[in-house]
Amino acid sequence: MSEKLLFTKEHEWVLVKGDVVRVGITDYAQEELGDVVYVDLPEVGDRVEEGEGFVVVESVKAVADVYAPVSGEVISVNEELDESPELVNESPFDRGWIAEIKVEGVAQTGDLMSKQEYEEFLKGV
Amino acid sequence: MRYIPLTQTEREEMLAVLGLESVEELFAEIPREMVLTDDLPLPDALSEAELIEHFRQLAAKNKDLTSVVSFMGAGAYDHLIPSAISHLVGREFLTAYTPYQAEISQGVLQTIFEYQTLIAELTGMEASNASMYDGATALAEAALMSCAVTRRDKVVLPATLHPEWREVVDLYLGSQAVEIIDLPIDTATGTLDLSGVGDIPWEEVACAVVQQPNFFGNLEQIEPVRDLVKEAKGLFVMAVDPISLGLLKSPGELGADIVVGDGQSLGNAMAFGGPSFGFFATSGRNLIRRMPGRIAGQTVDTEGRRGFVLTLQAREQHIRREKATSNICTNQALNALTASIYLSLLGKQGFLDVGRQCLQKAHYFKNRLLEIDGLSAPFSAPSFREFVIEGDVDWNGINEKLLEQGFLGGLPLDRFGYPNWVLFSVTEARTKEEMDRFTNLLRGLIT
Amino acid sequence: MTAKQVVPLIFERSSPGRRGYRLPDLDVPEVAVEELIPAEFLREEPPELPEVSELDVVRHYTQLSRLNYAIDVGFYPLGSCTMKYNPRxxxxxxxxxxxxxxxxxxxxxxxxxxxxxxxxxxxxxxxxxxxxxxxxxxxxxxxxxxxxxxxxxxxxxxxxxxxxxxxxxxxxxxxxxxxxxxxxxxxxxxxxxxxxxxxxxxxxxxxxxxxxxxxxxxxxxxxxxxxxxxxxxxxxxxxxxxxxxxxxxxxxxxxxxxxxxxxxxxxxxxxxxxxxxxxxxxxxxxxxxxxxxxxxxxxxxxxxxxxxxxxxxxxxxxxxxxxxxxxxxxxxxxxxxxxxxxxxGPSGLREVSETAVLHANYMMRRLQEAYELPYDRICMHEFVLSGVRQKEMGVKTLDIAKRLLDYGYHAPTVYFPLNVDEAIMIEPTETESKATLDEFIEVMLTIAREAEENPELVLNAPSKTPVTRLDESRAARQPVLRWQKEA
CATH class of the missing domain: 3.40.640.10 (Type I PLP-dependent aspartate aminotransferase-like (Major domain))
Incomplete structure (x- = not known):
């Protein structure tokens, strides 16, 4: 199945694999937050609406909501973050992934940015 | 002015740097029509000597408990306070601020860490925050936290809770439209009437609260309420008297999820009701991260030395703003420090002795009072250092007469809607001679 | 404040059986506790409170107090907190x-x-x-x-x-x-x-x-x-x-x-x-x-x-x-x-505010040469500078704050308000003397020079405090919120 890596203006990355999207925060986002100390994960089975804050990432001096890029059901969360929240800093695109949402039907990702578009977007931030 | 060191010459030097002629020009941006032209209507300044004399005169209009023997409790208690406390809290704790710069606040931070340990130890819980305003607000915050954690909006409150605490909780919960479900009192035992608990929709309940000992001094059977609320995945909240925790089973042992209480009796003056402090303790990672208020934690510095910082701050208002767990900023640092010093001085054995003496003396006094014709004990439940006496007499009038004789009697509970009941409190500070003398006086006034 | 030292916890000073305070003897006839309160309510293990002497306690808290900065110790320009003298x-x-x-x-x-x-x-x-x-x-x-x-x-x-x-x-x-x-x-x-x-x-x-x-x-x-x-x-x-x-x-x-x-x-x-x-x-x-x-x-x-x-x-x-x-x-x-x-009294209170405002304006104008002043107008009792010039040199506001500790001052409020980058909020209050304000101004100007000429000094601050920078990430990731008796 083909995979597609997309980005949001809230500095989340979205990896689309069919009707499942995996969500994390970008390198830029983790850099801005500083040392991540806790990730308040949703529960598997939670229903989320597109645009809803469904995860909270805490650093020592800041806190960021992670917004659901699509509507659907949380089917898996990265439990490793419970013990090792620093993975979000060390490996934001890989071991620091946060949650997976199963979309009803096909994920509507038209509003999301490609890697190139996101890099352009960052220049303007 | 006494506390303003600026001289006229210095004022002129500063104005010269600013290129101004007068201090008034600094206020030029304030719309003219609202700038005051007259002095505020306040009394003229007093010198230090005049101020002290004025306060002496005010104090003379009060009858304080240095010359009056008190049997009044109901949330403020006349315990012995070791002398060393005031000398220590008056040092470089008094005029420090919240420990924002940890490197030069290790004293404050370490005392908070020690305080958290002491509270955790007393309550049998895993963690405590750095303290809250008082017991009543701590309970209100516990109820709100329960609603946030469970995402439910019903709270079960006991009728045997201190009535003022109840008012505070009502107000806090009312503004968030939380529904309150009452557990009534069984007036035979002086504890909760649990006959109706089966009708409560427990699966919608965020938390159930029990006060132990309750407002009337009696010990509650907490297990039925605890089991019902916890089975339905709600939280069990206990409001406790810290002085009882040497003797009584710890809330941690009893399965409490959140424990709160008022710390006045741990070395703090009664102070006409404040300031004291509230304690707030909980267990489990999920709940600890949802606690309101400041928390100190242990860490290391760049050279590996142990040190302490404020931690888990992402919960707090200065970071999370409208999504904070509470709007509280401060803790009652000096009052909590007082409690830490008190508990350190009393120590493991001394603290037990305070609890035992309260219990023994309260028991003795209760029996003496019951020797008086016309007085009875309305409740059958065991009690700790407070108890209710019933008598169909004018308790407020009697208290006025007792006060003339140097005694502050028990608290007539008519003010809370319970005529004929009086709540007495006995601490380790009372002597047998005082209790005997009071009994004789009261007998004379009643018969 | 004293040189670097770690004060043991009060629990680490404990010795079984030691007492710090003596209660009067119980003067009423004693009844067995179980007769007054049923055993099911009673605690078996008493709370582990410290067992220390009064002198232990006095020394402990005196030593801890000396690790604190306080108004009684020195100038405390913490914006929005009004750290004025507290009359004895x-x-x-x-x-x-x-x-x-x-x-x-x-x-x-x-x-x-x-x-x-x-x-x-x-x-x-x-x-x-x-x-x-x-x-x-x-x-x-x-x-x-x-x-x-x-x-x-x-x-x-x-x-x-x-x-x-x-x-x-x-x-x-x-x-x-x-x-x-x-x-x-x-x-x-x-x-x-x-x-x-x-x-x-x-x-x-x-x-x-x-x-x-x-x-x-x-x-x-x-x-x-x-x-x-x-x-x-x-x-x-x-x-x-x-x-x-x-x-x-x-x-x-x-x-x-x-x-x-x-x-x-x-x-x-x-x-x-x-x-x-x-x-x-x-x-x-x-x-x-x-x-x-x-x-x-x-x-x-x-x-x-x-x-x-x-x-x-x-x-x-x-x-x-x-x-x-x-x-x-x-x-x-x-x-x-x-x-x-x-x-x-009425005139005294007015003088409080007049002096507080004069002090703030004086400091603001004198610090303006070295620090960015985002809102260049008359201020009231406090003012907000921005550390953006220093940030360009790699020195953040936090570093400036920490360097102030080395010079024996409490830092101003930093990173607040949120609508000013690298905010430094200074409130001198009315109870400080001009000499104190001038000394603090000189130190702030010195730190600005250090940021240009010798940034390492600022970046490694503080070094003269009882502890150096503390690992806040560690404290939050693996919270240790109470002392535990070693098993």
């Missing part, structure tokens, strides 16, 4: 048994002096604010905010306007304003600042409406600037039926100069621990009384103190919201504020 006579007054040793439920006749003090303090605060009636019950500034918004909410509901559910808060506001708004179940509506640092009036006009319950504002605001448009702002909010809440955090700038009531505010809280010089105690207790307009007075929490002839008594306001905490508030904190007002 207040401590003597607060410890007089005639005040410290009163039970809150004593008959009113036996506490007339205490009630008189509370009543008169309420009157003084009403005079200073230009409003009508006071409650001393709120325990702190944030608690005052909560009380004030609950009063506003109760007022709207009484007027049949219970649908109002929005509080407008400036983007420069202290975090308590939005947090309090959420606590009373209201929605936060943020209004941006204009280019002069005040409320953007045009934006405000768009944000108000039939759901506006009120606006929370400090004036001078958190940038230390007086909002010249306050009359217009008040009119905009009042015209749609909203009320104005004055956050008194910055009241030290305006005592006897302008009153919040005259600016159009309906509710005011004062931080007695800031403006009226009660000691901060390492984080508390403070006190946050509120004063309200005549229309709002019936909604105040119970009880308030009233006077009838020479007699003072507790009174339950007609439409009271209820009770914000046990008893009557932080009486002994209020007592110190009362003493402060009586020591100053």
């Amino acid at each position: 006579v207040h401590e003597d007054l607060a410890s007089m048994p005639g005040f410290a040793n009163l039970h809150p439920y004593q008959p009113e006749e036996s506490v007339q002096g205490a009630l008189q003090l509370m009543y008169e303090l309420g009157e003084y605060l009403a005079a200073i604010s230009g409003l009508s009636e006071t409650t001393l019950q709120p325990a702190a500034g944030a608690h005052g905010e909560l009380t004030g918004l609950m009063v506003i909410k109760a007022y709207h509901e009484y007027q049949g306007e219970g649908h109002r559910n929005e509080i407008i808060v400036p983007d420069s506001a202290h975090g308590t304003n939005p947090a309090t708004t959420a606590m009373v179940g209201y929605k936060v509506v943020e209004v941006p600042s204009d280019e002069r640092g005040g409320v953007n009036v045009e934006e405000l006009r768009k944000l108000v409406g039939p759901n506006t319950a009120g606006l929370m504002l400090t004036n001078p605001n958190t940038l230390g600037l007086f909002d010249e448009n306050i009359t217009e702002i008040a009119k905009i909010v009042h015209d749609v039926g909203g009320l104005l809440y004055y956050d008194g955090a910055n009241a030290n700038a305006i005592l006897g100069i302008v009153r919040p009531g005259d600016m159009g505010f309906d509710v005011v809280h004062y931080n007695l621990h800031k403006t009226f010089s009660t000691p901060h105690g390492g984080g508390g207790p403070g006190a946050g009384p509120i004063v309200v307009s005549k229309e709002l007075a019936p909604f105040l929490p119970e009880p308030v103190v009233r006077k009838d002839g020479d007699r003072y008594y507790f009174h339950k306001p007609e439409h009271t919201i209820g009770r914000m905490k046990s008893f009557y508030g932080h009486f002994l904190v209020c007592l110190r504020a009362y003493a402060y007002i009586r020591s100053h």
Whole structure:
């Protein structure tokens, strides 16, 4: 199945694999937050609406909501973050992934940015 | 002015740097029509000597408990306070601020860490925050936290809770439209009437609260309420008297999820009701991260030395703003420090002795009072250092007469809607001679 | 402060069987505990409290106290916190048994002096604010905010306007304003600042409406600037039926100069621990009384103190919201504020604010050469610099703050308000001498030079403090919140 890596203006990355999207925060986002100390994960089975804050990432001096890029059901969360929240800093695109949402039907990702578009977007931030 | 060191010459030097002629020009941006032209209507300044004399005169209009023997409790208690406390809290704790710069606040931070340990130890819980305003607000915050954690909006409150605490909780919960479900009192035992608990929709309940000992001094059977609320995945909240925790089973042992209480009796003056402090303790990672208020934690510095910082701050208002767990900023640092010093001085054995003496003396006094014709004990439940006496007499009038004789009697509970009941409190500070003398006086006034 | 040292925890000084305080012997016949309280209620293992001597305790807390910075130790320019000198006579007054040793439920006749003090303090605060009636019950500034918004909410509901559910808060506001708004179940509506640092009036006009319950504002605001448009702002909010809440955090700038009531505010809280010089105690207790307009007075929490002839008594306001905490508030904190007002009198209070404002402007102008001044206009009792010039050299505001510790000062408030990058907020207060201000200015200028010439010095600060920088990430990732006995 083909995979597609997309980005949001809230500095989340979205990896689309069919009707499942995996969500994390970008390198830029983790850099801005500083040392991540806790990730308040949703529960598997939670229903989320597109645009809803469904995860909270805490650093020592800041806190960021992670917004659901699509509507659907949380089917898996990265439990490793419970013990090792620093993975979000060390490996934001890989071991620091946060949650997976199963979309009803096909994920509507038209509003999301490609890697190139996101890099352009960052220049303007 | 006494506390303003600026001289006229210095004022002129500063104005010269600013290129101004007068201090008034600094206020030029304030719309003219609202700038005051007259002095505020306040009394003229007093010198230090005049101020002290004025306060002496005010104090003379009060009858304080240095010359009056008190049997009044109901949330403020006349315990012995070791002398060393005031000398220590008056040092470089008094005029420090919240420990924002940890490197030069290790004293404050370490005392908070020690305080958290002491509270955790007393309550049998895993963690405590750095303290809250008082017991009543701590309970209100516990109820709100329960609603946030469970995402439910019903709270079960006991009728045997201190009535003022109840008012505070009502107000806090009312503004968030939380529904309150009452557990009534069984007036035979002086504890909760649990006959109706089966009708409560427990699966919608965020938390159930029990006060132990309750407002009337009696010990509650907490297990039925605890089991019902916890089975339905709600939280069990206990409001406790810290002085009882040497003797009584710890809330941690009893399965409490959140424990709160008022710390006045741990070395703090009664102070006409404040300031004291509230304690707030909980267990489990999920709940600890949802606690309101400041928390100190242990860490290391760049050279590996142990040190302490404020931690888990992402919960707090200065970071999370409208999504904070509470709007509280401060803790009652000096009052909590007082409690830490008190508990350190009393120590493991001394603290037990305070609890035992309260219990023994309260028991003795209760029996003496019951020797008086016309007085009875309305409740059958065991009690700790407070108890209710019933008598169909004018308790407020009697208290006025007792006060003339140097005694502050028990608290007539008519003010809370319970005529004929009086709540007495006995601490380790009372002597047998005082209790005997009071009994004789009261007998004379009643018969 | 002393050289680097780690003070052991009180628990680490413990030795089994040692006692620090002796109780009088029990003088009533002793009954077995189990006869009084059934065994099922009793604790088997007593709490592990320290077992130490009185001298152990005195040394322990004395040593810890010496690791603290305090107003008594040195200059404390912490913006928005008003760290002025706390007169020692207040401590003597607060410890007089005639005040410290009163039970809150004593008959009113036996506490007339205490009630008189509370009543008169309420009157003084009403005079200073230009409003009508006071409650001393709120325990702190944030608690005052909560009380004030609950009063506003109760007022709207009484007027049949219970649908109002929005509080407008400036983007420069202290975090308590939005947090309090959420606590009373209201929605936060943020209004941006204009280019002069005040409320953007045009934006405000768009944000108000039939759901506006009120606006929370400090004036001078958190940038230390007086909002010249306050009359217009008040009119905009009042015209749609909203009320104005004055956050008194910055009241030290305006005592006897302008009153919040005259600016159009309906509710005011004062931080007695800031403006009226009660000691901060390492984080508390403070006190946050509120004063309200005549229309709002019936909604105040119970009880308030009233006077009838020479007699003072507790009174339950007609439409009271209820009770914000046990008893009557932080009486002994209020007592110190009362003493402060009586020591100053009307001209003294005015001089407090005039001097505080003069000091702030003087420092601002002298520091302007080395630090960015984002809002270049007259400030009130405090001002906000930005460390952006230094940041370009790789030195952040946090580093500047830490370097100040090495020079023996407390740092200013940093990274607040949020609408200024690398914010450095300085509040000198009126009780410091010009010599102290000049010394601090020199140090700030020196640090700016160091940032250019020798940034490592600043980046590695502090090095002269009892501990060096602490690992906050570790503290938050693996929280250790209590001492544990080693197994």
